[in-house]
Amino acid sequence: MFLLNQLVSTRKKIKGQLANALTLINLGLGITAIMFILQGSIWYGFLFIALAALFDRFDGMVARKMKIESELGKQLDSLSDLVSFGVAPALLVQQATLMPLSFVGGLAVVLFILCGALRLARFNITDSPNEFIGLPITAAGCIVAFSTLFTEQLPATFYVIFMICLSGLMISNIRVKKV
Amino acid sequence: MFLLNQLVSTRKKIKGQLANALTLINLGLGITAIMFILQGSIWYGFLFIALAALFDRFDGMVARKMKIESELGKQLDSLSDLVSFGVAPALLVQQATLMPLSFVGGLAVVLFILCGALRLARFNITDSPNEFIGLPITAAGCIVAFSTLFTEQLPATFYVIFMICLSGLMISNIRVKKV
Numbered sequence: 001m002f003l004l005n006q007l008v009s010t011r012k013k014i015k016g017q018l019a020n021a022l023t024l025i026n027l028g029l030g031i032t033a034i035m036f037i038l039q040g041s042i043w044y045g046f047l048f049i050a051l052a053a054l055f056d057r058f059d060g061m062v063a064r065k066m067k068i069e070s071e072l073g074k075q076l077d078s079l080s081d082l083v084s085f086g087v088a089p090a091l092l093v094q095q096a097t098l099m100p101l102s103f104v105g106g107l108a109v110v111l112f113i114l115c116g117a118l119r120l121a122r123f124n125i126t127d128s129p130n131e132f133i134g135l136p137i138t139a140a141g142c143i144v145a146f147s148t149l150f151t152e153q154l155p156a157t158f159y160v161i162f163m164i165c166l167s168g169l170m171i172s173n174i175r176v177k178k179v
Numbered sequence: 180m181f182l183l184n185q186l187v188s189t190r191k192k193i194k195g196q197l198a199n200a201l202t203l204i205n206l207g208l209g210i211t212a213i214m215f216i217l218q219g220s221i222w223y224g225f226l227f228i229a230l231a232a233l234f235d236r237f238d239g240m241v242a243r244k245m246k247i248e249s250e251l252g253k254q255l256d257s258l259s260d261l262v263s264f265g266v267a268p269a270l271l272v273q274q275a276t277l278m279p280l281s282f283v284g285g286l287a288v289v290l291f292i293l294c295g296a297l298r299l300a301r302f303n304i305t306d307s308p309n310e311f312i313g314l315p316i317t318a319a320g321c322i323v324a325f326s327t328l329f330t331e332q333l334p335a336t337f338y339v340i341f342m343i344c345l346s347g348l349m350i351s352n353i354r355v356k357k358v
Contacts, residue, residue: 024293031266031289038217038270075300078254079261083292087210087262091217110210113262114203121254 019063023076026055030084037091042148045092049145052084056138078120085141086116093144093159097151101160108163115167116140122171132176135169139176198242202255205234209263216270221327224271228324231263235317257299264320265295272323272338276330280339287342294346295319301350311355314348318355 033048059077063069090109098105116137126133144166147159212227238256242248269288277284295316305312323345326338 024296027293027296028289031269031292032285034213034266034270035273035285035288038274071304072300075257075303076296079258079296079299082258082261083266083296087213087266090210091213094214095217106211106214109214110207113210114206117203117206117255117258117262120258121251124254125250 015066015068018066019059019068020070020073020076022055022059022062023073023080026052026059026084027076027080029055030080030088033084033088034091037088037095040095042092042096045088045095046145046148049084049088049092049141052080052088053138053142056081056084074124078124081137081141082113082117082120085137086113086120089141089144090163092148093163096148097154097156097159101156104160105156108160111167112140112144112163115170119170130178132178134172134174135166135176137170140166140170194245194247197245198238198247199249199252199255201234201238201241202252202259205231205238205263206255206259208234209259209267212263212267213270216267216274219274221271221275224267224274225324225327228263228267228271228320231259231267232317232321235260235263253303257303260316260320261292261296261299264316265292265299268320268323269342271327272342275327276333276335276338280335283339284335287339290346291319291323291342294349298349309357311357313351313353314345314355316349319345319349 029048029052033045033052036044036048056077059073063073090112094105094109098108119134119137122134123132123136144163147154147162151159208227208231212224212231215223215227235256238252242252269291273284273288277287298313298316301313302311302315323342326333326341330338
């Protein structure tokens with residue numbers, strides 16, 4: 001009987017932490033992407049950001065379906081998103097194409113991550129169940145990461161303007177319906 | 180009279196956002212540190228993490244002194260801390276000494292940032308005015324960054340063990356008095 005109770009309690013605990021574990025995997029994949037970018041492996045950097053996006057999609061879904069949404073989960077999700085869809089994609093673009101622009105390229109990277117952080121901080125303190133206010137950092141980060149597939153066709157200045165536009169959209173008041 | 184009112188209102192707004200502006204400068208310095216690390220400039224990476232720590236010390240102080248503490252400020256602070264004292268110092272150690280360890284070094288980097296994120300998420304949902312629970316990520320990040328000054332004297336494996344210990348301390352229940 002004691003063992004059965006222990007088993008049930010452990011199962012509940014594991015279920016409760018499942019969404020957070022998925023969020024931590026998302027963060028781990030984002031960090032791995034950055035480490036690949038650090039070594040100049042643009043392709044692996046892109047691949048790991050894409051994998052992080054997959055897990056980011058899962059964790060919210062699992063939390064809602066299993067009714068295990070928590071305040072800790074929400075905080076952890078924002079922290080992970082800043083790394084996986086703010087820092088990692090911005091560094092990916094820098095390493096892939098912005099290096100020759102030096103200072104201007106660096107400014108675009110800083111702006112993108114700052115606006116992403118502002119977007120996440122605002123998201124955490126507002127309660128808007130059916131829509132996002134401002135372009136979500138997950139979307140902005142995935143678009144930026146995907147755009148690095150075209151660095152041979154597009155000039156570096158395009159990426160600077162593109163990142164400035166996405167930064168503006170993140171802190172704007174446009175409303176995006178949740179899907 | 181209208182102009183005076185406008186001036187007073189603008190002054191209040193600027194005062195209200197001063198702490199958040201300092202937090203964003205902290206984040207900007209952390210991102211700049213990462214960009215230097217990306218280019219292999221260990222010394223500049225260390226310098227910018229130290230500058231970020233200086234601004235991190237200021238923002239909380241300003242918010243408390245001017246009584247402009249806000250929920251947005253708290254969220255922004257955590258997001259900035261993860262980048263400036265989690266991601267940046269871990270990458271600094273990786274670039275400075277862990278590269279030859281490959282997988283094991285990468286694991287230590289991931290563990291350090293994951294534990295930092297868990298520490299920050301827990302901090303955001305607990306209300307403990309006089310003490311920190313678990314080693315603050317700011318302290319852990321600064322210690323790790325400072326330790327890279329001794330990479331010629333210490334073996335890479337020391338850094339792996341050191342980062343694992345600090346990771347454990349961040350998610351532990353030890354209590355650190357706020358100063």
